Amino acid sequence: MIKTISLAHGSGGLASTELIDQIFMRAFDNSFLQAHEDQAKIKLTELTQLGDRMAFSTDSYVIDPIFFPGGDIGKLAVCGTVNDLAVGGAIPLYLSCGFILEEGLPICTLQEIADSMAKTAKEAGITIVTGDTKVVPNGAVDKIFINTAGIGAIPTQINWGMAHIKEGDKIIVSGTLGDHGATILNIREKLGLIGALSSDCAPLYSLIHHLHTIDGVRAIRDATRGGVNAVLHEFMQGSGYGMKIIESELPLQSTVRGLCELLGLDPLNFANEGKVVIVVSPECELQVLQSLHRHPLGINAKSIGEVVTKRNVTLQGLYGIERLLDLPHNEPLPRIC
């Protein structure tokens, strides 16, 4: 018989304590959790020795399916928040996680997800210091949702942000586009592209931290929901400048390109979970690209365009014709992350 999550596991009674001990304490074990208090207590010197500011970010993860080629909801929940800290220039340090579980979820499934989170957190150098578990009756949530909130320290010399973007700056992507979105689309819509697609879900701090010492990095964003297109629109809003990219420069896996052509979809709108868009000064473009290429997660990094005066987002097509890239009203795929 498969053991499953029951309402008792979320009630604050004995069953809750047992679940926390058996699953979460075992997977995430550290001195913060061992204190068994309602809050983690962190010495501020742990942060002040690394920087002068703290980054704080949160995301909830509701992806369907919860396991997919290249990852699972647990890995995603760690990577997503680690990356939101890293793109702000922060060194990711501490993570909270809140689980909402559906009554009836197999305990071995939760175990697998927790183990995946622990593995990813270790890889990313972040510690899961506090958490919460709720269980809701069957039907009130679909299997498992996870929220993570993260804290990082921003080194004093780093000051990245959209407000620093200038005309003439270069736009770089750290690798092939749309892999995560295409992978989920392929599974969910049963398109049958077996084995060919895998999510790019990865913690990116180890890639990004090499950029800390390069002068001229203006702003970085991870291109998740809404894809590179959404990021370019945010950069436009946040800087007051336009973003012009070149179609022939976009790094795309052939399977993703094929899937998009087949369905008439634009990979620029597809979610990524291990790619960033970086705006840099023209002077440091080469140095940034070289730094990215030296890292396994950045080998396909490319310059894809530049910042222009005219305040819109455009794509120069294969025959040189420039067209407006509108921000779609919505993305075709719900629960992508």
Add this chain to the structure above:
Amino acid sequence: MIKTISLAHGSGGLASTELIDQIFMRAFDNSFLQAHEDQAKIKLTELTQLGDRMAFSTDSYVIDPIFFPGGDIGKLAVCGTVNDLAVGGAIPLYLSCGFILEEGLPICTLQEIADSMAKTAKEAGITIVTGDTKVVPNGAVDKIFINTAGIGAIPTQINWGMAHIKEGDKIIVSGTLGDHGATILNIREKLGLIGALSSDCAPLYSLIHHLHTIDGVRAIRDATRGGVNAVLHEFMQGSGYGMKIIESELPLQSTVRGLCELLGLDPLNFANEGKVVIVVSPECELQVLQSLHRHPLGINAKSIGEVVTKRNVTLQGLYGIERLLDLPHNEPLPRIC
């Protein structure tokens, strides 16, 4: 026609941006959110000038119903995390919030919840600095779940924690017990006690901070899920001592007492959302009680027992007979918070 949440509102496209601007930016407006970055950036001096440690805590809120006498899921989501920071001795400062919305949720409902969060955050002196919104298809979540994570600064002189509890210490509760649990039970089970019950949901920092200057406060916990009984068991686990309380000393509203007698339930197991259990040295007991009594949220504070050698949790009944208070396997009511 009532406007409702659609999948597009969570897609990262134009509809997402509009929802964030219209609901959340309007309600929570501050310079952190105005930066429109993926992470809030906070100067560490904002924390170091207040203390030497940071408290970090998270909770997800899945309560059903989302509006109840004395509060709503938004108020609860702010109070719960504020209180988890405050009981650790922290000054609550920054809050993240992650919304998971069901397709079809009326936008006016979300507006009301966001306004309630904004009002409560203002009252509690905490700033909502970063957030996330996901929308899932109808049926994948019940209306709305909220996660909050909070950051506070712990003043240097404060060192509260279960490890400091000693034999002979006094156990104090800050007010009447079980009001939140009884209120939700009354509504959910349609018990018909109209107008008589109201949740005690409240941010408690303004009450707790008066204890910062009292020497002899050992540990504080808010008695939420699992009630005072669960807290006493945690204190036992965390200190290695037993907890003995006196039934005749328990502050109870007559309606809650009546409801418990009617149903054969123990108010010690009922959830509270605005009450704390405090362990203090015998020397400062009176001073702590006086401090609590001066605050509107502490007027019914009482000493209810003491810390003993024998490592269990007991209740001395009305006729002087002592019985063991076991930690129940579960609480009768799911989705209480």
